[in-house]
Amino acid sequence: xxxxxxxxxxxxxxxxxxxxxxxxxxxxxxxxxxxxxxxxxxxxxxxxxxxxxxxxxxxxxxxxxxxxxxxxxxxxxxxxxxxxxxxxxxxxxxxxxxxxxxxxxxxxxxxxxxxxxxxxxxxxxxxxxxxxxxxxxxxxxxxxxxxxxxxxxxxxxxxxxxxxxxxxxxxxxxxxxxxxxxxxxxxxxxxxxxxxxxxxxxxxxxxxxxxxxxxxxxxxxxxxxxxxxxxxxxxxxxxxxxxxxxxxxxxxxxxxxxxxxxxxxxxxxxxxxxxxxxxxxxxxxxxxxxxxxxxxxxxxxxxxxxxxxxxxxxxxxxxxxxxxxxxxxxxxxxxxxxxxxxxxxxxxxxxxxxxxxxxxxxxxxxxxxxxxxxxxxxxxxxxxxxxxxxxxxxxxxxxxxxxxxxxxxxxxxxxxxxxxxxxxxxx
Numbered sequence: 001x002x003x004x005x006x007x008x009x010x011x012x013x014x015x016x017x018x019x020x021x022x023x024x025x026x027x028x029x030x031x032x033x034x035x036x037x038x039x040x041x042x043x044x045x046x047x048x049x050x051x052x053x054x055x056x057x058x059x060x061x062x063x064x065x066x067x068x069x070x071x072x073x074x075x076x077x078x079x080x081x082x083x084x085x086x087x088x089x090x091x092x093x094x095x096x097x098x099x100x101x102x103x104x105x106x107x108x109x110x111x112x113x114x115x116x117x118x119x120x121x122x123x124x125x126x127x128x129x130x131x132x133x134x135x136x137x138x139x140x141x142x143x144x145x146x147x148x149x150x151x152x153x154x155x156x157x158x159x160x161x162x163x164x165x166x167x168x169x170x171x172x173x174x175x176x177x178x179x180x181x182x183x184x185x186x187x188x189x190x191x192x193x194x195x196x197x198x199x200x201x202x203x204x205x206x207x208x209x210x211x212x213x214x215x216x217x218x219x220x221x222x223x224x225x226x227x228x229x230x231x232x233x234x235x236x237x238x239x240x241x242x243x244x245x246x247x248x249x250x251x252x253x254x255x256x257x258x259x260x261x262x263x264x265x266x267x268x269x270x271x272x273x274x275x276x277x278x279x280x281x282x283x284x285x286x287x288x289x290x291x292x293x294x295x296x297x298x299x300x301x302x303x304x305x306x307x308x309x310x311x312x313x314x315x316x317x318x319x320x321x322x323x324x325x326x327x328x329x330x331x332x333x334x335x336x337x338x339x340x341x342x343x344x345x346x347x348x349x350x351x352x353x354x355x356x357x358x359x360x361x362x363x364x365x366x367x368x369x370x371x372x373x374x375x376x377x378x379x380x381x382x383x384x385x386x387x388x389x390x391x392x393x394x395x396x397x398x399x400x401x402x403x404x405x406x407x408x409x410x411x412x413x414x415x416x417x418x419x420x421x422x423x424x425x426x427x
Contacts, residue, residue: 067378068426070421072420076418086104092399092406095141097144099114101146103139108134108135110139124136130157130165131165142190145158146159155169169194171218184199189292194220197214202238203247203248206249207235215231217292226294229262232259239254252321268289268291272285273285276309276340276341287300287357304345306343309339347374358400360374373393404422406418407419
């Protein structure tokens with residue numbers, strides 16, 4: 001709950017009250033629970049002993065009874081119906097009122113839908129005034145108040161369940177980061193403070209000048225309260241094609257990037273070390289929970305079976321990048337491409353609303369029935385192994401509940417749809 005002392009631009013305090021999210025329904029597609037994975041893909045993941053925060057010895061994730069998805073039970077969107085047309089979906093969050101809320105960054109609006117996917121109004125609009133957005137990127141609920149974080153305006157706006165604008169908080173941008181860099185709010189926290197980060201220049205990362213960047217905590221006025229975590233950088237985290245003299249250039253994403261991943265937890269931060277195996281020592285995944293004061297809540301390590309990165313795959317990435325960036329030579333792009341000897345183990349992470357932690361395998365695999373799927377390691381709130389989950393590769397998860405997931409899928413015309421699947425838990 002936000003403290004009553006927290007004030008917004010209109011000086012009205014927010015008083016959210018706790019409420020449980022409603023679970024929604026409808027019906028259709030099913031991924032076979034019995035479908036085995038292609039050879040060599042199903043991994044036995046063991047939790048090692050001796051880790052900080054406690055450990056389970058010999059706890060194995062069952063490869064025979066994965067959690068799967070049934071549906072979609074709800075599918076929202078259309079190619080030609082104006083009531084169901086929307087742009088890029090940045091977030092999908094079930095509300096405590098039984099409605100579902102979707103954030104559309106390019107449209108600068110939040111849309112609301114009933115349990116069966118019927119349009120039920122909007123919140124916000126493009127602009128810089130009260131209740132308006134320029135670059136909304138994050139969204140969530142504190143009790144019965146919806147918050148939307150606008151990175152363009154560096155402010156969090158709040159709405160009640162009727163769609164009425166309650167107010168906003170805009171922490172001052174402070175030059176308190178490394179080398180005097182401005183610290184900007186990333187997302188609000190329940191106690192009225194914000195997670196915030198200094199700007200990290202691509203050139204400084206690519207040249208090795210910037211090797212770490214703090215995720216900080218600031219109050220509603222922008223005053224620094226401490227560091228939660230130091231994010232490490234190395235030059236090859238970016239595909240950097242520097243100009244002559246190294247004072248600028250073109251920067252893009254590395255196809256096989258293995259820098260740590262982070263996700264917000266209810267009361268802290270989840271950090272996953274997914275560095276690609278180098279060929280020596282054990283192949284490990286590190287999972288750490290950190291509280292808002294920067295203290296470790298738990299730290300776990302998981303051995304896994306690494307997969308070699310085929311040279312043909314690197315060649316394909318280099319050729320595709322050269323076609324996309326025609327002003328640069330294939331040789332320059334190959335030299336700038338990060339090429340670990342093995343594929344990174346984890347491609348994405350998510351924190352479920354039910355307290356679970358989901359780690360997605362870097363590459364998809366294919367079932368015997370020909371369905372392309374992703375495997376996930378599922379952990380409990382303290383990082384203990386709980387299950388293995390399988391989801392359609394076409395689904396981009398946005399919210400995980402105890403018995404359902406919400407996400408986004410695209411059709412063959414690249415039209416996005418908001419979908420809800422029932423979560424079927426194996427034995």
